[in-house]
Amino acid sequence: MSFYDLYKDYKDINFNLFFKGISDIDILNILEKDRLEIEDFLRLLSPQAGRYLEEMAQKAHHLTIKNFGKVIFLYTPLYLSNYCVNNCSYCGFNVNHDYERKKLTIEEVGKEAEVIAEKGIRDILILTGESRKHSPISYIKDCVRVLKNHFTSIGVEVYPLTKAEYQELVSIGVDGLTIYQEVYNEVIYDQVHISGPKKDYHYRLDAAERGCQAGIRRINIGSLLGLDDWEKEAFFAGLHAWYLQKKYIDMEISLSVPRLRLHPGGISGNFLVENRDLVQVILAYRLFMPRIGINLSTREPADLRDNLLSLGITKVSAESTTIVGGYSDSNGTAQFEIADQRRITDIKNIIAAKGYQAVFQDWHYLDIDDIDIMSN
Amino acid sequence: MLEVGKIKDKLLINGQELKSRLFIGTGKFPQKSLIPDVIEGSGSGIVTVALRRVDFTDKDENIVNYINKDCIIMINTSGARTAEEAVRIARISREAGCGDWIKIEVIRDNKYLLPDNDETIKAAEILAKEGFVVMPYVSPDLMVAKRLEEAGAASIMPLGAPIGTNKGLKSKEFIRILIEEINLPIIVDAGIGRPSHAAEAMEMGADAVLVNTAIATAEDPVLMAGAFAKAVQAGRDAYLAGPGSIRNYAEASSPLTGFLSN
Numbered sequence: 011m012s013f014y015d016l017y018k019d020y021k022d023i024n025f026n027l028f029f030k031g032i033s034d035i036d037i038l039n040i041l042e043k044d045r046l047e048i049e050d051f052l053r054l055l056s057p058q059a060g061r062y063l064e065e066m067a068q069k070a071h072h073l074t075i076k077n078f079g080k081v082i083f084l085y086t087p088l089y090l091s092n093y094c095v096n097n098c099s100y101c102g103f104n105v106n107h108d109y110e111r112k113k114l115t116i117e118e119v120g121k122e123a124e125v126i127a128e129k130g131i132r133d134i135l136i137l138t139g140e141s142r143k144h145s146p147i148s149y150i151k152d153c154v155r156v157l158k159n160h161f162t163s164i165g166v167e168v169y170p171l172t173k174a175e176y177q178e179l180v181s182i183g184v185d186g187l188t189i190y191q192e193v194y195n196e197v198i199y200d201q202v203h204i205s206g207p208k209k210d211y212h213y214r215l216d217a218a219e220r221g222c223q224a225g226i227r228r229i230n231i232g233s234l235l236g237l238d239d240w241e242k243e244a245f246f247a248g249l250h251a252w253y254l255q256k257k258y259i260d261m262e263i264s265l266s267v268p269r270l271r272l273h274p275g276g277i278s279g280n281f282l283v284e285n286r287d288l289v290q291v292i293l294a295y296r297l298f299m300p301r302i303g304i305n306l307s308t309r310e311p312a313d314l315r316d317n318l319l320s321l322g323i324t325k326v327s328a329e330s331t332t333i334v335g336g337y338s339d340s341n342g343t344a345q346f347e348i349a350d351q352r353r354i355t356d357i358k359n360i361i362a363a364k365g366y367q368a369v370f371q372d373w374h375y376l377d378i379d380d381i382d383i384m385s386n
Numbered sequence: 387m388l389e390v391g392k393i394k395d396k397l398l399i400n401g402q403e404l405k406s407r408l409f410i411g412t413g414k415f416p417q418k419s420l421i422p423d424v425i426e427g428s429g430s431g432i433v434t435v436a437l438r439r440v441d442f443t444d445k446d447e448n449i450v451n452y453i454n455k456d457c458i459i460m461i462n463t464s465g466a467r468t469a470e471e472a473v474r475i476a477r478i479s480r481e482a483g484c485g486d487w488i489k490i491e492v493i494r495d496n497k498y499l500l501p502d503n504d505e506t507i508k509a510a511e512i513l514a515k516e517g518f519v520v521m522p523y524v525s526p527d528l529m530v531a532k533r534l535e536e537a538g539a540a541s542i543m544p545l546g547a548p549i550g551t552n553k554g555l556k557s558k559e560f561i562r563i564l565i566e567e568i569n570l571p572i573i574v575d576a577g578i579g580r581p582s583h584a585a586e587a588m589e590m591g592a593d594a595v596l597v598n599t600a601i602a603t604a605e606d607p608v609l610m611a612g613a614f615a616k617a618v619q620a621g622r623d624a625y626l627a628g629p630g631s632i633r634n635y636a637e638a639s640s641p642l643t644g645f646l647s648n
Contacts, residue, residue: 075414075603076550076551076552076599076603077550078414079413079414079415079599079602079603080414080415080416080602080603081414081415081416130444130447132441162441227465227467255496255497259494259495259496259497260467260493260494260495260496261496262496263496301496301497301498301499362416362417365416366416367415367416367417367418369439370441370444370447371438371439371440371441371447372438372439373438373465374437374438374440374478376471376474376475376478
């Protein structure tokens with residue numbers, strides 16, 4: 011079974027009709043419940059629930075603290091390469107954008123790592139565009155080997171891989187996988203992914219699951235909000251997380267809530283996602299799945315990020331750049347604009363002022379030697 | 387005299403006398419700098435730290451540096467999904483100079499954070515042989531506890547309720563069986579949300595309790611740590627004093643068996 015089988019059960023429902031049948035009492039009843047059903051989750055994404063954001067926020071806040079404590083985890087993304095063969099209408103690395111592409115040498119990866127680690131970061135997320143020619147698995151593995159000298163937790167956000175390839179990465183110490191479906195609506199998916207291997211909806215959809223089967227520890231998924239109605243996209247991303255959590259119980263599952271950002275030469279989103287909509291998505295995720303991580307990137311502006319911290323967010327990126335090589339040299343082309351450009355120390359202070367501890371390290375890779383532990 | 391009983395009332399683990407029956411977790415505090423005061427306020431002599439959070443390279447970030455020097459640091463294997471991972475974490479911890487006290491946590495379920503008892507036993511067997519002071523976190527089950535005792539565990543740490551739920555002693559009857567049948571200290575871990583829950587566990591005869599969420603997420607963690615210390619002591623005193631039994635039925639004014647003595 012694939013998530014697609016579950017997706018099929020819901021993809022043709024009439025969201026508007028479903029939302030019309032929801033009353034205030036329904037929402038208040040959901041807020042009294044300990045465990046929510048899938049339909050309750052969808053109700054929390056309705057306009058009716060939008061009138062109860064404060065009540066939802068109070069509950070989400072308490073649930074998050076109970077499950078995660080008063081801590082916020084920090085990570086930083088590191089762009090290795092922006093070579094890409096895909097033509098995706100919303101992305102700055104789009105193959106048709108004419109700019110000088112860059113791929114870090116292994117030596118440059120070491121330099122970037124040093125700069126980032128110096129700031130205190132221990133959890134790194136490495137990213138590449140989709141190009142098996144320029145950034146093959148062997149290159150990603152070489153980078154990981156260098157990064158292990160500086161970081162204790164390494165996640166990858168790269169093109170979808172086979173299970174065997176994910177296993178290769180796990181075996182050298184990669185513990186996290188981020189893969190966004192971008193848009194769960196198949197028709198829109200086909201429209202915005204104009205050409206390239208990313209056009210294969212199903213191969214991408216099942217990538218998270220291949221990662222789970224390969225023994226990765228953390229899976230982070232999400233939809234790029236703004237490519238379809240946010241209520242639908244948030245629902246399917248949440249449903250996907252719920253499916254993975256139920257099927258792969260040992261996995262640390264998290265959801266990201268990226269909103270479409272402008273990028274050089276790109277389209278702007280057709281579907282507006284207001285701040286209050288983003289808040290509603292975060293709250294609905296938290297109430298439906300109290301144990302799930304919710305990540306927030308520097309795509310969002312500083313003041314909004316600060317206010318979202320108390321609503322259910324568990325992990326934030328800090329002092330990011332989407333420019334390849336951007337930590338040691340800021341000249342280059344960005345995948346998208348960074349809205350929150352504050353330094354890590356500032357973000358740490360804000361987190362403290364909000365009553366949370368900024369946690370830099372939450373994992374330590376275990377393959378420190380090659381001895382056979384169990385028979386020793 | 388009760389006083390005499392109290393003097394004799396020592397908690398020994400691995401031959402070491404512990405100064406308090408309240409153990410503290412460290413993972414959920416709003417600031418690491420609160421930890422020394424919390425430990426002070428709780429009077430605790432054992433503090434558990436997740437190795438995954440220990441940053442050996444940064445003095446300010448290294449949580450171990452916030453723990454009072456006279457406390458025993460019990461590294462926990464949080465994040466371990468198998469016995470093998472737990473064993474690796476224990477060995478890394480020992481290599482790094484964090485000592486031999488290991489709270490084995492093997493959790494394959496990320497939704498409820500329930501322990502995997504089978505894998506915990508496997509890890510306990512290996513680590514006890516290697517000389518670790520093995521403190522396994524388990525779902526309360528008599529046969530599991532027996533096997534851990536045979537494996538050389540130093541205590542058994544059954545959960546009162548799932549981690550972080552603050553729901554109290556939901557597994558009370560099963561913990562009671564462990565207290566009666568197992569010749570090791572029984573330390574109730576997880577689920578204790580209020581000082582009254584801690585007192586209840588201690589009154590029942592638990593040897594100690596471990597508290598994390600309830601203290602770390604309180605509005606005033608230091609005050610709450612003190613409240614837990616008092617509750618643990620009160621519960622222990624009550625256990626030693628021998629509480630009167632609770633009756634579910636009234637003393638009959640017309641005894642049904644009175645005719646036997648007539």
